[in-house]
Amino acid sequence: MNWIILIIAGLFEVGFATCLGKAKLSTGIASTMWYGGFLACLTISMLLLMKATQTLPIGTAYAIWTGIGAVGTVLMGILFFNEPADFWRLFFITTLIASIIGLKAMAS
Template structure:
């Protein structure tokens, strides 16, 4: 269950970074509120997950989910480059996240 909570926390991290961009320096109230909701949920769920999962592993996985998701959101929403090396390193990061899950007790 802790791993599911951690994945959901990572999804909220993607949400708060996306809302941060859309908040336009916190001048857009709707997206600023979305940012606050997502960041709060993300940290609460991360805190819940680290009660079971080692903190180093949980933090790395949480950050990795957020990083991969945010890069993909940038590619999809903001037409950021999706060249070979960016995609290669995204897959490398995903492989590292999976590796941490596999070796965690």
């Protein structure tokens, strides 16, 4: 169950990074709303990470949480912020995903 909580925490990390990116592109009330989303996602992500680390090793949990956030944020950038999707970027995202899977496999 704590692995599922950790994955959800990682997805909320993607949420707070995405909200931060959208806030940077916005002005006025829209920017304020995106910053509110950032704070909400940040809080939820941290609380879920804290819950997951009650039974999972902190080093493994933190690395996986960060990896999910990094991969998700890069993919969001490619899909929604017109960031480049060149060979090397996709190659290193793939190696990061393989590393996350490896950490999970070694922690089981």
